[in-house]
Amino acid sequence: MYKVLVMDGISDLGIQLLNDAADVTVDKKAGLSEDELIAIIADYDALMVRSQTKVTERIMAAASKLKVVGRAGVGVDNINLEAATQRGIVVINAPDGNTIATCELTFAMMMSVARSIPQAYKKTVGGEWDRKTFVGVELRNKVLGILGMGRIGSEVAKRAKVFGMEVIGYDPFLTEERAEKIGVKLGTVNEISAKADFITVHTPLTNETRHIIARPQFELMKKGVRIINCARGGIIDEMALVEAIESGTVAGAAFDVYEQEPPQADHPFLNNPKIIVTPHLGASTVEAQENVAIDVSEEVLHILRDEPFKNAVNMPPVPATVMNKLQPYFTLGEKLGQFIGQTTEGAVKEIVVSYAGELTGVDTTPLTRYIVKGVLSNQLEGVNIVNAMHLAKSRDVNVVIQQSSASKTFTNLVSVKLKTKNDEHLVAGTLLSGYGERIVQIDQYPVDIAPNGNLLLISHNDKPGIIGKVGTLLGNNDVNIATMQVGRKVIGGSAIMLLTTDKQTPKEVLQQLKQLPELIDVNELSL
Numbered sequence: 001m002y003k004v005l006v007m008d009g010i011s012d013l014g015i016q017l018l019n020d021a022a023d024v025t026v027d028k029k030a031g032l033s034e035d036e037l038i039a040i041i042a043d044y045d046a047l048m049v050r051s052q053t054k055v056t057e058r059i060m061a062a063a064s065k066l067k068v069v070g071r072a073g074v075g076v077d078n079i080n081l082e083a084a085t086q087r088g089i090v091v092i093n094a095p096d097g098n099t100i101a102t103c104e105l106t107f108a109m110m111m112s113v114a115r116s117i118p119q120a121y122k123k124t125v126g127g128e129w130d131r132k133t134f135v136g137v138e139l140r141n142k143v144l145g146i147l148g149m150g151r152i153g154s155e156v157a158k159r160a161k162v163f164g165m166e167v168i169g170y171d172p173f174l175t176e177e178r179a180e181k182i183g184v185k186l187g188t189v190n191e192i193s194a195k196a197d198f199i200t201v202h203t204p205l206t207n208e209t210r211h212i213i214a215r216p217q218f219e220l221m222k223k224g225v226r227i228i229n230c231a232r233g234g235i236i237d238e239m240a241l242v243e244a245i246e247s248g249t250v251a252g253a254a255f256d257v258y259e260q261e262p263p264q265a266d267h268p269f270l271n272n273p274k275i276i277v278t279p280h281l282g283a284s285t286v287e288a289q290e291n292v293a294i295d296v297s298e299e300v301l302h303i304l305r306d307e308p309f310k311n312a313v314n315m316p317p318v319p320a321t322v323m324n325k326l327q328p329y330f331t332l333g334e335k336l337g338q339f340i341g342q343t344t345e346g347a348v349k350e351i352v353v354s355y356a357g358e359l360t361g362v363d364t365t366p367l368t369r370y371i372v373k374g375v376l377s378n379q380l381e382g383v384n385i386v387n388a389m390h391l392a393k394s395r396d397v398n399v400v401i402q403q404s405s406a407s408k409t410f411t412n413l414v415s416v417k418l419k420t421k422n423d424e425h426l427v428a429g430t431l432l433s434g435y436g437e438r439i440v441q442i443d444q445y446p447v448d449i450a451p452n453g454n455l456l457l458i459s460h461n462d463k464p465g466i467i468g469k470v471g472t473l474l475g476n477n478d479v480n481i482a483t484m485q486v487g488r489k490v491i492g493g494s495a496i497m498l499l500t501t502d503k504q505t506p507k508e509v510l511q512q513l514k515q516l517p518e519l520i521d522v523n524e525l526s527l
């Protein structure tokens, strides 16, 4: 008999399937502390949660029987995926079930912030008949900027078009063709900041998206702009928003999510009359809760019964027969993907993977998944080798596999080329017996570097004195260079410099490096 623990008020109708299953018993609990959960979790084969329960490493460590954590929703930022993967616990989510609910809340927030509905309600029920204060604005003919054009962002765009809004979208995976298809113009974060009357965010919270709207963006905005966040707290810098409201740039904001949930009683949003707040209600509709609970219950049953399942966010089911040959290359593949993903700008249209040497003739599909995962993980939350190919396809990213004849120089060689509309970049690596993974080529330049830690990739013209300038600037700012490689084809031509540093290079130092006139481009990478 499988035991399933259902937390966070997941819909009863949605988990009917589990209640009806003869081989399953279900316990429902809510509001358990981490320690309370740790005390009971060893009894359970499956755990189902929404966003409230934080499934920490300590909980996973105590969960000796746990086979699966089911997230009845999209974001898995409350689940320690690393710890789950390490323990072979599958994490699944329900990515589609709450798209419309969250999109509709976003629209409700946009209309509320345009017409001050909550503020007007408060006064009216308080006995005031105030028809002067609440003169709003129309959505028609306004510019809506959307950061994150995935499932929810695209649905918001569709509805905005019907309201007569002009929509500008920003998403590294939004190609011009797809944007045109859904009637959205492409823009950068700064262009959106400068042009939009309303800005809404629909990205996951990642290193890239944390504070993607912050003081510099508020400084670009038009007076009277309105800001909505129904995605994740932290995508918009909360304090910078409060300042922008005080300065008169932002006319109003509507937030469903916060950097800390629930926010502290003295959080500045809670007593600001221009900010509308809701308690993370995006997915809270009867329909969405049934949808996500049904989706997760079905998947949990499949996993408990060892049947095939689809929405895993962490699980690497590699067939044993290919495992032995390919496993040594998995880290190399993922790092090459991460490297090229972090150094290429613009919407990726194609990933071309070439295998040579002893990898020729092997079914390299599982390895390709690691590479694609590496490429996508820079922009998407919850990418793993199970869902990487599916995510690439759903974002119109073509994955091409080539098996070339044996490499002349290396016994094995993996090359990854990323193509965007105007550009293409290549990285190649090999697995050296006794030395591990090495990057051996970047674009046309031969190099030899271990793909680990903090890297700086600098392109420049090959002139005397540049290495010294870079070294001095980093040294003066306490960034210690661990290794350095210079790659060039001809003396005095274009060249690259690849440095590994003992710590991350601070943003302001990167900025100073970029200002050195001899340097063409500076990319910071973390592998």
Ligand SMILES: NC(=O)C1=CN([C@@H]2O[C@H](COP(=O)(O)OP(=O)(O)OC[C@H]3O[C@@H](n4cnc5c(N)ncnc54)[C@H](O)[C@@H]3O)[C@@H](O)[C@H]2O)C=CC1
Pocket: 073, 074, 075, 076, 095, 098, 099, 102, 147, 148, 149, 150, 151, 152, 153, 170, 171, 172, 173, 202, 203, 204, 205, 206, 208, 209, 230, 231, 232, 256, 257, 280, 281, 282, 283, 284, 378, 379, 380, 381
């Ligand atoms: N308030 C609530 O209750 C809910 C919040 N959410 C949150 O909404 C967010 C979006 O959900 P979905 O649309 O279903 O996910 P999705 O994965 O379909 O879309 C996210 C999009 O963000 C894009 N993106 C990633 N990094 C980016 C960057 N640096 N700049 C611009 N775009 C970037 C991705 O390419 C992707 O297209 C998630 O974070 C999710 O957790 C989802 C459901 C309910």
Ligand SMILES: O=C(O)C(=O)COP(=O)(O)O
Pocket: 050, 051, 052, 072, 073, 074, 075, 076, 098, 280, 281, 282, 283, 284
């Ligand atoms: O699905 C998501 O990402 C959400 O944020 C919804 O969270 P919830 O299930 O309502 O706690």
